[in-house]
Amino acid sequence: MEKAPLIGPISINSKGVGFFDPNPEVKDRTNSIEIQPANVNRAFHGDIVEVELLGQKIKNREQGKVVKIVQRMKEEFVGVIETNEGKTYVVPDDKRMYVDIFLDGVENIPADTKVLVKIADWDTLRGEIVKVIGKKGENNVEMESIVLEKGFRVEFPPAEIAEAEEVLANYKKTLADEIKNRRDMRDTITMTIDPLEAKDFDDAISFKDLGDGTYEIGVHIADVSHFVTPGSELDRESEKRGVSVYLVDRTIPMLPEVLSNDLCSLNPNEDKLTFSAIFKIDNNANVLDEWFGRTVIHSNRRFTYEDAQEVMDGKQDGPYQNELRKLREIARIFEKNKVSNGAMVFETDEVKFVLDENGKPLSVYRKHRLDAHKLVEEYMLLANRAVAKFIFMSQNQDIKKKGWQSVYRIHAKPDKDRIKDLAVFLKALGFDLHNDEGDVTSKDLNKLLADAKGTPNEELINTATVRSMQKAVYSTKNIGHFSLAFAYYTHFTSPIRRYPDVLVHRFLERELKGGKIELDEYQKFESLCIASSELEKRASDAERASIKYKQVEYMMERIGQTFDGTITGVSEFGIFIEDKETKCEGMVKIRDIGDDFYSLDEKNYTLKGEKTGKKFMLGDSVKFKVVSADLDRRVLDYALQ
Numbered sequence: 040m041e042k043a044p045l046i047g048p049i050s051i052n053s054k055g056v057g058f059f060d061p062n063p064e065v066k067d068r069t070n071s072i073e074i075q076p077a078n079v080n081r082a083f084h085g086d087i088v089e090v091e092l093l094g095q096k097i098k099n100r101e102q103g104k105v106v107k108i109v110q111r112m113k114e115e116f117v118g119v120i121e122t123n124e125g126k127t128y129v130v131p132d133d134k135r136m137y138v139d140i141f142l143d144g145v146e147n148i149p150a151d152t153k154v155l156v157k158i159a160d161w162d163t164l165r166g167e168i169v170k171v172i173g174k175k176g177e178n179n180v181e182m183e184s185i186v187l188e189k190g191f192r193v194e195f196p197p198a199e200i201a202e203a204e205e206v207l208a209n210y211k212k213t214l215a216d217e218i219k220n221r222r223d224m225r226d227t228i229t230m231t232i233d234p235l236e237a238k239d240f241d242d243a244i245s246f247k248d249l250g251d252g253t254y255e256i257g258v259h260i261a262d263v264s265h266f267v268t269p270g271s272e273l274d275r276e277s278e279k280r281g282v283s284v285y286l287v288d289r290t291i292p293m294l295p296e297v298l299s300n301d302l303c304s305l306n307p308n309e310d311k312l313t314f315s316a317i318f319k320i321d322n323n324a325n326v327l328d329e330w331f332g333r334t335v336i337h338s339n340r341r342f343t344y345e346d347a348q349e350v351m352d353g354k355q356d357g358p359y360q361n362e363l364r365k366l367r368e369i370a371r372i373f374e375k376n377k378v379s380n381g382a383m384v385f386e387t388d389e390v391k392f393v394l395d396e397n398g399k400p401l402s403v404y405r406k407h408r409l410d411a412h413k414l415v416e417e418y419m420l421l422a423n424r425a426v427a428k429f430i431f432m433s434q435n436q437d438i439k440k441k442g443w444q445s446v447y448r449i450h451a452k453p454d455k456d457r458i459k460d461l462a463v464f465l466k467a468l469g470f471d472l473h474n475d476e477g478d479v480t481s482k483d484l485n486k487l488l489a490d491a492k493g494t495p496n497e498e499l500i501n502t503a504t505v506r507s508m509q510k511a512v513y514s515t516k517n518i519g520h521f522s523l524a525f526a527y528y529t530h531f532t533s534p535i536r537r538y539p540d541v542l543v544h545r546f547l548e549r550e551l552k553g554g555k556i557e558l559d560e561y562q563k564f565e566s567l568c569i570a571s572s573e574l575e576k577r578a579s580d581a582e583r584a585s586i587k588y589k590q591v592e593y594m595m596e597r598i599g600q601t602f603d604g605t606i607t608g609v610s611e612f613g614i615f616i617e618d619k620e621t622k623c624e625g626m627v628k629i630r631d632i633g634d635d636f637y638s639l640d641e642k643n644y645t646l647k648g649e650k651t652g653k654k655f656m657l658g659d660s661v662k663f664k665v666v667s668a669d670l671d672r673r674v675l676d677y678a679l680q
Contacts, residue, residue, distance in 0.1 A: 044089050046109055049074070051084040055137035059090045059103060073097065076137070078104030081161060084135040085112040111161070116140065117188040119175050120152045129156045129166060132188055134672065140166040151175045155187050176670070178398030182286050182585060189581040191284055195276065195295050202272045203295040210302055217265070217312055218335050224257060224315070225337040228362055231305055232342045232415050239283075239292065240305040241533045243313070243338050244418055246362040253321050254365065258422035259313040259336050261303040263294070263534035264544035273298070274541075278567065281574030283536035286585040288398050292536070299535050307341040314544050316422040316531070324372035329425055331547060347411040367410055370417040377420070381481040381524035384488065385501050390622050392589050400593040403621035419532045420523070423448070426547055427527035431517065433550040446542045446568060448530050450511040450520040453479060461507040467644040468496050468658050481524050496658040499607060510576070513539050513568035539571045587673045590623040594675050595668040601680050606659045609646050611639045614655050616663050616677050625675030627663065632679060 050058045050071075057074035072090060082088045087110040093102045116136055118129035128139040132153075140156055141164055148154070148168075153175050156166040172187065173180035183193055195203075206213075229245040245257035267273045277293055284291040292299045305311050313336050319328035340359060342350070349355035351363045378384055388405040395401055430445045455477025462472040465487070472479070472487060484504060491500040508522065513530075520528040531547070534540035542564065608615035613628040629637055635648030637655075644657040655661075662680040669675075 045072075045091070045103075046089050047087065048112070049079075049082050049084070049086055049088045049090075049105065051079065051082070051135050051137065053134040053137060055079060057082060057105070059088070071100070072103040073100045074103050074105060078102075080105040080108070081164075082108055083111075083113065084133070086110065087112065108161075113190070115155055115157045115169060115187075115190070116166075117153060117155050117172070117184045119150075120145070120148055120154055121150055129154060132184060132671075138164060140164055142166055142168065153180050153184050178288070181588060182288060182398070185286065185581050185584045185588070186284055186291050189284075189577040189584075191280065191291055191577070191581070193291055196272070199272045199276045200295055203297045206266050206273075207297050207302060214310060214312065214335075217333075218310070220333075221312070222315070222332055222334045224259070224313075224334045225310060227255070227257065227336075228359060229257070229259065229336050229338050230340045230342055230359060230362075231307070231338055232344060232347045232411055235343045235345065238290070238296075238304070239299045239535045240338075240341070241535045242415075242419060243305045243336060244366065244415070245317075245336065246366060248365075249319070253319055253327060254369070255317060256320055256366070256369070256418065257315050257317040257334075257336075258418050258532065259305065259315045259334060260422070260532050260540075260544075261305055261535050262312040262314045262333060262544070263298070263303050264314070264541050264548065265312055265333075266298060266303060267294070267541060269545070277538050277541065278570075281538045281571050282578045284578045284581050286582060287392055287589045288394055288585075293538065294535060303535055305336070305338050307338045310335055310337050314531075314547070316425055318421065318425070320369060322369075324369050324376065326421075326425075329429075331426065331429060332551060333548075342411075344409055344411040344415075347414070348409045351410060363414075366418070367414050370414045373417040373421065374413060377417075377524070378485065381485065383481050383485050383504075383522040383524075385505060386492075387498075387501060388622075390586055390590070392593075394589075400589045403590065403593050403623065405620070405622065423529055423531050424525050424527055426531045426543065427517075427525075427529035430529075430543075430546055430550050431527055445515065445517070445546045446529060446539050446564060447514055447517045448511060448520060448528050448539075449514045449516075449518050450522050450528075451509045451518060452521050453477075453508050457507045461503060463642065464503055464644060464657070465500065467642075467656065468500065470496075470500065481521055495605075495660065499605065499658050502607075510572075512572040513575075515565045515568060537571075537575075539568070542567065584673070588670065590621065591668050591670055591673050591675055593621070594623050594625070594665050595670065598665045598667065601662055601664050604661055604663050604677075606655060606657055606661060609639065609644050609655065609657060614646060614679075616661060618663075619660075623675060625663075625665070625677040627677045627679055631666075 045061055055076035057079045058071040059074060060071050082105045086108055088105045089107040089109055090103045091106045093104060095102050116131045118131040121128060121130055127142045127145045130139055140158060153172040154168050155170040155172060157169050159165050159167045172183055186193060224245060227245045227247050229243050231240045231243045233240055241261050243259040245259060247255040249255055267277055280293045283293045313334045315334040317330045318326050320326055347363060350357050350360050351367055386408060388407050391404055391406045392400045393402045427447060458477040458479050465472050491497045519526050529543050530537055530540045531543050534544055602618045604616040604618050606614055607617045607624060613626050615624055615626055617624040635651045635653060637646045637648050640647055646655040663677040664680050666678045667676040
């Protein structure tokens with residue numbers, strides 16, 4: 040019997056070496072088929088390829104070759120124009136793109152110009168310029184380059200802008216008509232709590248004391264689906280974008296700003312159309328009743344997280360102190376119950392920058408999570424879970440049997456091999472997961488995080504645990520959410536910046552009206568879920584790339600200075616060190632540690648000197664000096680002090 044061909048995505052490193060996983064769901068590079076540059080056959084990172092085994096091994100790794108490109112996953116690349124011997128070519132920013140792209144007929148574009156180029160001929164690697172971005176090294180150019188490289192667009196198509204303007208022109212009449220048909224919540228105390236720099240307000244929380252030890256708490260979400268209708272230009276472009284992209288110094292919105300920052304945004308002191316989940320809750324955080332439907336609200340106050348925190352703590356006078364304190368009190372019970380049911384709690388700080396007018400980083404700091412963040416988070420979790428459960432329970436049994444239910448946010452159990460690797464990692468730090476088989480529960484991992492809390496390695500263990508998890512994705516098939524320990528969960532609360540939330544609003548509307556969804560619609564929704572999950576990943580990659588760029592840019596001005604750091608990784612090449620204050624990570628190469636010959640103890644994540652016995656272990660605190668910074672590669676080189 041003839042064997043089925045090996046078909047799947049290929050990963051390629053900067054040297055042009057390919058790795059193909061016959062079982063891509065098992066993330067274990069040691070079992071990957073290695074493909075040497077001569078056998079890659081012009082396949083590029085992420086392409087779907089067919090691979091043939093060569094029947095030989097190099098260093099115990101099975102060798103193969105690409106025999107067919109099944110699907111190109113990317114055809115546009117960002118890079119820098121260079122010329123050599125009368126030829127013009129583009130050097131891609133993505134170092135996994137191991138070859139240059141040649142250009143014909145390019146005039147009046149100087150070297151060191153960043154461009155977006157589309158490959159027109161894969162055999163000759165000839166490209167066509169799609170967009171001239173600007174001079175390499177300029178802040179706006181570099182930030183836009185990151186966005187374009189990940190496949191997003193900055194400008195909106197004229198047809199979508201025209202449609203958005205038409206929506207704006209009709210808004211007053213729309214609002215007047217809609218108020219008549221919606222639950223009117225304008226007299227209920229309502230507030231938004233968001234970051235200081237936020238311009239689009241997806242969600243608001245309302246509070247009413249019912250006087251009998253119970254409270255009406257509403258979670259009000261911008262009614263984007265009212266304005267963005269299926270098949271419209273706005274809908275088509277939102278589907279393509281999938282998500283807003285948040286960089287260090289700007290946001291690339293999913294919707295045109297006339298919608299995201301104006302019509303849909305729950306700005307203070309304005310009547311706004313919302314889709315709401317309203318709960319009756321007692322002092323013990325028991326949900327006694329719930330209601331879902333379209334509403335109109337009037338936000339009384341726009342709080343920043345910091346303002347809300349100071350009001351709750353009594354450090355700032357202002358209205359709604361009692362309301363905020365009661366909301367916090369109930370939210371704390373929600374959080375406690377969530378953790379006791381097995382939800383995992385990761386306490387991570389955000390990296391923030393203070394930039395000058397040209398985008399140059401003046402300082403880097405860690406933004407700590409406040410009670411105000413947790414308050415908002417708990418009510419959004421409540422709404423997301425309640426909506427998911429309501430839709431599930433509302434649907435008929437025939438649909439449930441077929442597995443087509445809604446757009447869910449799912450999180451699978453961690454891969455056993457990853458958990459085994461995590462256990463080895465933890466043992467090197469003096470922690471025991473007590474799990475040799477890799478079958479772990481969220482309560483097991485939560486106990487680990489609790490044990491690590493307050494220790495020098497808390498942050499390191501949090502990061503390692505997150506990396507051992509599966510990635511949360513969108514799906515029409517509900518399997519629950521592992522890390523939250525929820526049987527039902529979706530994304531309902533951010534439709535201004537996430538397309539799946541718009542889809543969930545449409546599902547909820549249909550269930551409230553008793554509508555029916557056909558098979559072909561569900562199949563379309565599943566493909567949208569896959570696409571949205573990929574777009575979300577790319578947006579996250581873009582955000583991280585912008586942070587890394589600014590971190591390297593910041594450290595460029597501090598070459599020669601000494602900092603306190605933590606060893607976050609060890610390899611045969613060197614030690615990775617993260618600055619404790621700014622989280623700027625760099626590497627100390629082994630060859631630059633000159634007092635001994637060091638070898639890697641993989642099992643214990645340690646570098647050990649052969650003569651001195653000196654050790655560098657994961658989690659160790661060290662002093663380091665910044666030696667060099669490479670903005671093009673976004674790499675920092677450190678030296679031990």
